[in-house]
Each structure stands twice: as structure tokens, then as C-alpha cells.
Amino acid sequence: MSTAPELDGRLALVTGAGRGIGAAVTAALAARGARVLATDLTPGELPEAARPYAERITTRALDVTDAAAVDALVAETEETVGPLDIAVNVAGVLRGAPVTELSDEDWAATFAVNTDGVLHVSRAAARRMAARGRGSIVTVASNAAGIPRAGMAAYAASKAAAVMFTKCLGLEVAAHGVRCNTVSPGSTLTDMQRAMWTASGQDEESAARHIIEGDLAAHRTGIPLGRIADPSDIAEAVVFLVSDRARHITLHDLYVDGGATLRA
Template sequence: MTRNEPSPAEPRPSRTTDDRPREIMMELSGIESKVALVTGAAQGIGAEVARTLANAGAHVAAADRNAEGLATAVAKLAAESLPVRGHTADVADSEAVEALVQRVEDEQGPIDILVNAAGVLRVGRVADMPDRHWSEVFSVNADGVFYVCRAVARRMIPRRRGAIVTVASNAAGVPRTEMAAYAASKAASAQFTRCLGLELADYGIRCNIVSPGSTDTPMLRAMLGEQVDPASAIAGSPAAYRVGIPLRKLAQPRDVAEAVAFLVSDQAGHITIHDLYVDGGAALHV
């Protein structure tokens, strides 16, 4: 051994051909060649989930009621030669959902992965909240999860396989001022997914939840204004009983998407009825 070589106790870091350190990542299996239905795929977390699963080799059925936004998102992924097909549908319409799921199975194959990422947010104090805001939030965030899960589960059960993930929110477990409708709807979707997981466990179908905190998405920008100030979210607001983010940063959609990808992979094969908080510690969740 020469004096310039590291000792056996000090292994060299992996290097690429350009001599930069190579990122070591767990390789996820069980996603490649599977058909994955992702709702809310036109933007934000849903769009990033579609990208992440497609990069992992899934054949993605990207669904959203925003036809124009969905076409743009799908075109971007298609330009990267990723296997994604767009399907315009409103998850709040049970008949449209049934038609969507049947169309995906007919055109792309049996759905083995479902990600419920469609969601809407209306903020405001309860005393001032109009009926339509409450109804709209629940029609997508709770009813929509039920409709899509029911349609997909009916097809997964005879096949005795599948993985379902519902994107909820840390607001489902922590009260938030001016977010009652959103928090309540996400709590409903989370508890629904747990109950579904219990019912489907006998068939080998896993159902889990991912609960993001403040994530830099169009939904957050619509709530806070286009110029999102990460410092305010990170610091929290004692006046609003809102804890800050211990990791001192906003989540990016990719942070949430990678958590979803893990939960639908073989590496999470013994995980079901679990709620994974991806919020930088903001909920102080145990």
C-alpha cells in the first residue's frame, strides 16, 4: 500500500467517469411495466407522481378534469419518451370515474397501482364559508377518493394484487385555522384509505397514505400568492397556532412523489394501512 492510498477502513467514495461522487439510491422494484392510474396529474404533486412512476418504468394513466393542463403535462412527459397517456375525467363524478377506470383497463391494461392525488383547497373561516366551498372540497378530496378506489378495488380483488396510495395532508391530523373544509376532507380520505386497506388485506392489496405538509405547488401558490415566501411557512405562525418546519425548508413535489413510489414498490411489500408524513417535521407527528 502506498502512502497516498486509503486504508481498507477508509473506502473510496463511488465515482462516475467525470470523477463526481455518484449518488447511491435504493433501487425500487415492482413498478416496471405496471399500469399506474394517477389522479390530479395535470400539475403539482400529481404531475410529479406521474413522472416519478413513469421513470420507474410504469405505464402511467394520468387523469385530471383540467383537460388543457393535463395535455400540457402529458406532452412534457411524452417528449422525454416516458410511457404516459392522458385521460380527462372528473373524480367527483362517479359515472365518469367508472368510465375512466374501464377505459384505462381496456387501453393500457389491468391497473396495479392507484395514486389518489386529485385535490382542491378552499380557505376561509367556518362562519364565513359558503355551502359550495364545503361541497366542492369534499366532492373531490373525499368523494373522489371513494369513487376511484371503489372502481379500482373491484378490479384488483379478483386479481389479488395491487397497491393504492392516497395523498392526504398533515392538516388531516393537525388543526389549521381557515382550513376546516380541506382538513376535514383529507382526514376523511385518510381514514377511508385505512378502512379500505383492512378490507383488501386478505387479497394482498396494500393501501397507504402520504401526508405532505407545505409543498411548493400551484395549490400553495394560489393560497399564499404567486410569490411564495418559504420563510413564513418555515417559521410558522404562533397567532394561528401553526408550528413551523423543523427541517427549515419547503417540500418539493418530488419529495412527496418519491415517498409514493416507495409505498407502491416491492420494497414496501409489508407496509399497509400506514400514514407517512412528508412535512419536514411540521406536524410533530408520532
């Protein structure tokens, strides 16, 4: 991981920061010099990758489905710590089931986090960023937002909604100097991915090989690059988009999936 201080002094809010991609994003931002407010529903100890930068990271509990709690935390942060420069939406849930077996509860719970949560955090951040004339918002979505996945209708639909919401927000605040982009990972070695493998009864090695090679019967294309992403691969894409290197990029959806969707 590069540790060039390109984000030195900037303040970032990250949701879903307790593990997986969110933890990797937190570590990557802090490694570049950013101060990070790392939030999660139940934050625990800092992940190992983030510990070298502990002095730059503050952990807080946050339920992104609670709009009032999000507004209160953002307001408190701006009053006591400083203006937010960066907001990264990572918090997400996956409740897989065929549509004919999908419960209303699972549908609602998926959208509450993956879509409503993105609205709550992005809206609170954008209001303040636009008033200052600067800022960057990144939503971590999924390549499932752009290509059908059997048994993942709620997840895919919620992520597709989050992508389009972020683009529409980006259009509205572009004139105020705020950039809004999305990063859409494919299969990534996180607890969420492992839980899917456990549910299918496969061991990790066999399941990973199945995903990489693809399965025509399941309408899967596999991963042309021949590997499953590490959370740090996604974090590096986020860091690029919030940095000045991407100063002329907004409304963009960056796929980080090893070519899995063939960008369909």
C-alpha cells in the first residue's frame, strides 16, 4: 500500500468500517494522511491493517438506516472535529434468496441499509460540502448492479438504486465543486463472501475456484483475471476517486471485478 500523504489533513467519514472493504478503505485513507471517522453498527477494535494509523482514526457507532442519527453525527463531527472532505458509503447487507422465496422483510432490510443508508449519509454530507464548494462522495456498490445474479435480486436492485442515486446527486452538486462516484466490486474476499460460500456448503477453495472459472448453468461469466479481489483492491479505487488525481471525474461507476461482468 502506498503511503504518500496526498490526503493529508482531510477529514473522511466511512460507513461499514468495522471489517472487510470498509476496514480496508479506512486503513487506506488513513495511510494517505486523512483523519477518518470510522463508523459501523457495532464498531470493535481497529482491524490489523488500520492499527499503524490509529492516531488518525476515530471509531463511532452508527446505524445508517437512522436518518436522524446520521444527521446528528455529521453535525457533531463538523462542530467538534472539522468540515468533512470525504464521505464513503460502504455499509451493506446481503440477504440472498430466489425472488419467489424472498420475504418482504428481507427486501426491506436490504434496501434500508444499501439504499436508504446511502441516501442518509450522502445527503447529510452533500448539504455541507456544497455550501463550502468542495468535497467527494464515493458509494461502494457492486457489479451485481449491472448484471443479473440468481438469488440476489434484492441485493442487486438495492445496489443499482444506490448507483443511480449517487449519479443523480453528483449531477446536482457538480456546480458546487462536489464530486460523486461509485466503485462497483465483484467477488471480494470478505466475511460477506465467505458467508455465501458457507450457506452453499462449499469449502473456501472449491467455492473460489467455482467463481473464478464461472458456471454456464448458473449464467456466470467467471473472472477473466483469475483471482478474487482482496478488500485492498477496492480500497485503492476509492482512494483514487477521492484524491486530486481524480479531480475531473464525477458521475463515474468504476468496476473493480477482474473483468467478471465483461462490463455488460
